[in-house]
Amino acid sequence: MTQEVNQRKLDAVEKLAVLSAEAGITLIELSIAFTIRHRAVTSAIIGPRTMEHLESQLTAADVRLSDDVLDRIDEIVAPGVTLNPADAGWQPPQLAEASLRRRPLT
Numbered sequence: 001m002t003q004e005v006n007q008r009k010l011d012a013v014e015k016l017a018v019l020s021a022e023a024g025i026t027l028i029e030l031s032i033a034f035t036i037r038h039r040a041v042t043s044a045i046i047g048p049r050t051m052e053h054l055e056s057q058l059t060a061a062d063v064r065l066s067d068d069v070l071d072r073i074d075e076i077v078a079p080g081v082t083l084n085p086a087d088a089g090w091q092p093p094q095l096a097e098a099s100l101r102r103r104p105l106t
Helices: 004-023 027-037 051-062 067-076
Strands: none
Touching: 004 027, 004 067, 027 051, 027 067
């Protein structure tokens, strides 16, 4: 947790927690509602381990985030930004290297 990239993630979570409190919702509700509202997302996968977890997550289905809240989320973490590049995961070389994007003509 002492690494700078991890601290950036913690700082973002703290700001998002303040935003969710100001909006009158939980951080869980903010997270799931944001995911559901995003055009690039077709579904939100939740992973509750207990009935209490499930109940706290299901309430997000009724949360509608205003454009103001969505804009503030974008200010905290800009769209398309990965705060820790190591979290981006594996990327196929065909996406990263232009010469590998097309099959050779035969």
